[in-house]
Amino acid sequence: MNYNFTSMIKRLKDNIGLLILIACSGFILAMALLSEVSDGGADAIVHHRMAKFAFNHRGLFFDLWGKPAFTILSSPFAYFGFTAHKIFNVIIAAITLLVTWKTAKLFWILAFCKTLE
Numbered sequence: 001m002n003y004n005f006t007s008m009i010k011r012l013k014d015n016i017g018l019l020i021l022i023a024c025s026g027f028i029l030a031m032a033l034l035s036e037v038s039d040g041g042a043d044a045i046v047h048h049r050m051a052k053f054a055f056n057h058r059g060l061f062f063d064l065w066g067k068p069a070f071t072i073l074s075s076p077f078a079y080f081g082f083t084a085h086k087i088f089n090v091i092i093a094a095i096t097l098l099v100t101w102k103t104a105k106l107f108w109i110l111a112f113c114k115t116l117e
Contacts, residue, residue, distance in 0.1 A: 017101040025094040032086040047071075048085045051078035 038044035054060040077088035
């Protein structure tokens with residue numbers, strides 16, 4: 001493969017969002033692993049406990065305060081402890097960033113195409 005400086009810059013511009021995603025996710029993951037407390041305070045602890053004990057108390061899966069979709073998705077992580085639950089939150093944040101970046105990129109392309117008309 002023959003790369004020159006111009007093609008390398010173009011590839012970097014095309015993937016800058018992905019690089020930012022990886023950098024942000026790495027930073028958030030490091031903070032989650034190094035801190036002993038949660039950024040969400042008592043709410044995060046209660047959500048973790050609801051997800052952890054949802055298999056024993058099935059009604060917790062449907063508790064509206066606990067956000068049923070979040071409880072269902074985070075239950076397997078909560079089983080392994082609070083740190084695993086924080087890692088789940090980082091994964092969800094990374095997926096959210098990726099979807100937001102793709103959507104923004106799509107709308108920017110659509111807006112740019114409309115200006116050409």
